[in-house]
Structure formats: C-alpha cells, structure tokens
Amino acid sequence: MKARLLTATAVGAVLSASVASSQSNELTLCWAAWDPANALVELSKDFEAQSGIKMNFEFVPWPNFADRMLNELNSGGQLCDLLIGDSQWIGSGAENGHYIKLNDFFAAESISMDDFAPATVYAYSTWPKGEPNYYALPAMGDANGWFYRKDWFERDDIKAAYKEATGADLREPQSQKELLQIAQFFQGREIDGQTVYGASIFTERGSEGITMGATGALYAWGFKYENTPGSYDMEGAVNSPAAVEALEFYKELYKTATPPGYDNAYMEQSLDAFKSGQVAMAMNWFAFFPGLAADPNVGGDKIDFFVNPGQNVAASTLGGQGISVVSYSDNVEGALSYIKWFAQPDVQAKWWSMGGYSCHRSVLEDPNFVTSAPFAGDFLEAMNGVQDFWQEPAYASLLLAMQDRLHNYVVADQGTAQEALDGLIADWTEVFEDEGKL
C-alpha cells in the first residue's frame, strides 16, 4: 500500500512539474477581437519560432472587451500574461497595481521610449500623464478617421448636382461643416437605383461609441476637459460655447445625415453601412482601413480616406493601445521577452506591413511610409493631433457619464447641448469628489 502511495505521489509530482514547465513555456495575450489582432497572431509566429514559447490568444469582441478585461484585472485573474489594453486604462492599471512598471526593464534592455512617436508614448505608456513612468509599450497607434465612396465623389452627374445644390465643388471635406454639407447632400439620394445616406457615425450608448464619435467634433471645435491640465477645473472648458456648438453640430449630423434606425451604432454598424453601399462617408478607427482598402466590393478604386476634418483646430480622437505585462501573470519573464522582441525595429516594420499600426519612429519616419498605403499619410496627420479621453483610474465612471449625457441629448432628444454639458460637469465633479481629487 505504502509503495503504491509513493508511486502515485511520484507520478503526481512528475506530472505537476511537467505542467508547470509547459505553463512557463506559454504566454496568453489578451486583446480585442478585430482585424489587427489577426495580424498579430501571424506576426507572433516569428516570436514562437525564435523563443520556443507558445503563444495563446484571448480576443474579446469590442462591446465586451472593457467589461471582460477590467473584471479580469480587478479580480487579479491570471488569464492574461500580456494585455493590449485601451489607453484610458493606464491610470487604473498603474494605480491599482494591475500593470508592471517597465522602466527598469526598458533600461536593462536598452529599449528607448524616444524611438516611439511622442504622442503614442504619452497616451499609451505613461502614468501620471507625461511623467517618465512607463506601464506599456506603444503597440497599436490608432485614431478615428473617415473614409468615403471615391467613385461617387468622382461621378460627373453627382458632382454637377452637388455644385448646383451648394455652389461648391464636391471634394474631401476640409472642415466639419463641409462634411455635414456633403453628408446632407447624399442623404436620401438615389444612386444606381438605391437610396443612399450621408454618413455613418458613432451613436452607440452601451460602451464608448457616442463619446468616441462626438469627441471628433468636440476636439475640432477646441474642446478641453480642464481649464488647466491636472486641476480638474472643468467649468468653462467642458461647457464652453465652442463645445456647445460642436455638440449641436454632431446632433445635426446624426439627425439629418445618417441612415434610418442608426441610433445605437459603433464600429461594426459603421462598417456594415459602408460595405453595403448605404452611405457616402463613414467614420471609424484607422485600424479597419487596411481591410476596407482591400474589400472586394467597396475597396480599391472605390474608396479613399481622410483625416477627421478640423473646424477651429485640427484634432482627432485617439484610439490605439499599449501592450502591458499583467502583474498577476505567472510568466512575467516570458511576457517581458515578448515585449523585448516586439520593440525591435524590424518586427515593428513587419507589424505595419501586416496591417498593424506601428508607433515606432523608424517605421513612421521612413520616407516610403506615406506612400506605403492609401491611408498612411492621413494616419500620420491624425496622430499629430490626437486627443484622448480622461485616463484617470475612475475613467469608467467618467466615460459612462459622458455616454449617458451625449446619447440622451443627441439621440434621445432630451434637453439642450448646454444642459448636457453642464450636467456632464456635475457628473464628473461627483466622480472626482468620490475619488478625493476635488
């Protein structure tokens, strides 16, 4: 009996040792389920071949991504060794100890943040903002941009009709107001026997959609979160006359130039509306542009891209993410080795070629970069003027408050733009008071 017990124990020990060994030879990378994630799977095969570490991937659809991943982090879960988390999570990741601080690692491995575009380092890596404390490596640059039906814009009959209706030439919009005018022109127009509409924009309520869409207008009008950065002094900034005008503009765009029933739309719905030939223009993240350019129905010669048009200033809503090492990982060493590999210039160049948006300056400053894709120049221009939402640890409460206020005003017709922004200040003040920052 004793002999059998000993044998069983020994077998168990061997098995558990081999399991532990196989675990340390695997990494799980968590991200959203979208086109760039598929590119990263392909790219990571090189890492697997070089390191012998097997890569696993956990991709969650965007509407559930924040919920799922923040729950995972908050519960100290060990699902993810590496997380490509949204830029707004960096404050929470740093302050709550979810992400490992990477300064010492970067110094030891000679990874310099100067090699990455400054806007991306600021947005994706640092906490507190702008301080040289790095919790992520910029992994995926992104901003909210626009694309349109170039084939329609180039048709003589449509150009003539536009000229007659507005007195202006039909072209890529140079301002937000010109964008609205073009969108209204296309709204309800018959093209090739089909009724088409002006633009597909973000109106989604549940996660972050309408905030990401409306800030495209707000930033272009000069919207600021605070009068003085870091002061949480929002009165007069968040609800400035320019901000009110921008929000009224976004509502007019929604009411007069979007397809029917377009009241809860985000990335997927925007892509569907464009790909099905319903709209002349659409907003979406640059991350989707490689797929759109290659689309057999609306890509190629039929599509072109433009950066979010300015109004009072040139500005775009920031997307994109940095890659962080989760502090609860049982394979921190392996995760760091992945980051070291990913930071190499040749890997970054391959990342861009496969559809990922590298933030490495060697890629972005390459003389051939602008001509390497039809949207590459727009991407560079957008990244020069990106602005991001609050990155505070309480960002989720701040975001949901803005979602509610904007959706209630823009989509549900409740109150005025001034009331929506005044209310937003009240909501945010309450959050910052709870946080002890006011």
Place this chain on the structure above:
Amino acid sequence: MTDTPILRVARATPPPLARRLRGLSDRAIAWLFVAPTIFLLLAINIFPLIWTVRLSFTNYAANRPGREVEWVGLRNYERILTSEAIWSNMQTTAHFLFWTITLQVILGFALAWLINRKFKGNDLLTTLIVLPMMLSPAVVGNFWTFLYQPQIGLFNYMVELLTGTPASSFSMLGPGGLAKWSIIIVDTWMWTPFVMLICLAGLRSIPDYIYEAAEVDRASKWRQFWTLTVPMVLPFLMLAVLFRGIENFKMFDMVVLLTGGGPGNETLLASIDLKREAFEKWRTGYSSAYAIILFVTVFGLASIYVKALNKVKER
C-alpha cells in the same frame, strides 16, 4: 479465540452507521444531515447578503483594492432615494412589468382557453406556440433587433404593408417613444406561452362533472366562465403572475441586446442600471445599497402577493 479469516474480515468491516450514531438523539441526527445544506446556504446566500448590507454603508470600490474604505452611513441610500434618474428607472421597470404581465395574462389565458378545446392538430399547435419560450433570451434579443431594423426588418415591413406607414420612417428601437413598447412586445411574444401552459394546467384540472352540473342547472356559458372557470383557474393565474413578475423585475439580457437601455434612458430598467453601477462604474458600496433597496422592494411585494395567493387558494 482462534483468529480465523472470517473473524479478521468481521473486525475490518466498519460498524454500521446506526451503531456509530448510537447515543445521538433523533434531533442531533437530523441536524447532522441538514448541517451541510445549512452551511452551503449560509456561505452562498446569507453571508453575501449580510456582507452586501455592510458594504452598502461604505464607499468601497471593488476595482480600487488599495483605497481606504470609509464608513458613509446612510449616504448611499439617501443618494439613491433622492435620485431622479433612479426613480425614472423604477418607473420604467414598473411600466415594463405592468404591461408585460397584463398582456401575457390576457393572451396566455385566451390561448389556453382555445387550446383546451379538442380539435385536430391541437398537439402540434401547442408545440408551435411554446417554441418562443424555449429560445435563449440572447437569441431572441438578437433576432428581434433584426426584425425591428427600419430598412430590412420584417416588423417594419409588415407595419408598412398593413398601415401604409413607410418602413424606414420609424424606428422601433430608436427615439420616438416606441422603444419601451418594443421590449414589451418581445417579452410578451416570448413568455405568453409560459402563462398559457400554467393556465392550461389550471383549466385541465377542473373536473367535467362541475360543468355538467352547471348545465343541469341551466347556467349559461358566460355564467359558467365567470363563476366556475375563472375562480378555479385564478390560483394558477396568480402563480403565473408571481413567476413572471419576479422574472421581469430582474430582466436584463434581452433588453440589453435590444436597446442597451436606450435610447436615452427610455428602457433603462433598474437591473440594467444596477449592473452598470456595480460592474462598469465599480461603485460597489453605492450599488450594494441599490441592490438592497431592490431586494427589499421585491421581497416585500412578493410576500404581500403570496399572502393574497394563499387566501385565494383557501377559498
């Protein structure tokens, strides 16, 4: 005594449970058997409830483990009970509850009344009618989103066909006041068969001889319906109302998939709002107070209702 193999086996065999328990009272044995269940109940239900009550008096946030937890007294309760937004959500919930239950009871009873008659294809029709309730709420939410789509949705197309109103001129899930009725339509479509089945059980439990006696007394069909059928089915109906009431008070998945609580807050039910406070905004203390208020409301209403149900049964 010789040490025979039989004796060795006898010694190695554990004494029966009864002998080992000998000396314990019946009450102690009963407690012994019930103890694991009670332990599980305490661990899974009672302890979390007590813990939630405790958290409801603090500013605890589950996503901020390092932050000092402060005792805030009744502040969370005060904020909830004086919040216009929360009262509005409660009204939305009450509107949803009232109309879904009313429609489901009327339609469910009517369907049961029709199905209870003997005709060819009765069984097949019953099976077809109960199909919606067998579907997952997630599936129902998704495909009704398509049915309600203004441009390609079958629902809008049918409305255009029947009334001449252009399909793309209105959005059932968008602004315009139709969204709160849209979720009622979907819930009624899905759960009327459930009420029908309960009513059918009630109708089939009424013995034929009662109707025969009424016929002998020359009672009209109308009188039979009101004085025999309705009173005898009433306990079943009330049970259905209780089940649907509790279920719909915590309605979440289907409405989230259909409207996400929008447009604006038009379909923001209390359960959806609670989830957002607890697991999206991570205001754990505040949402604990919110949960306690909802719990007390449901528990109080259900207790009153069950007492009424028992009285009806006793009649």
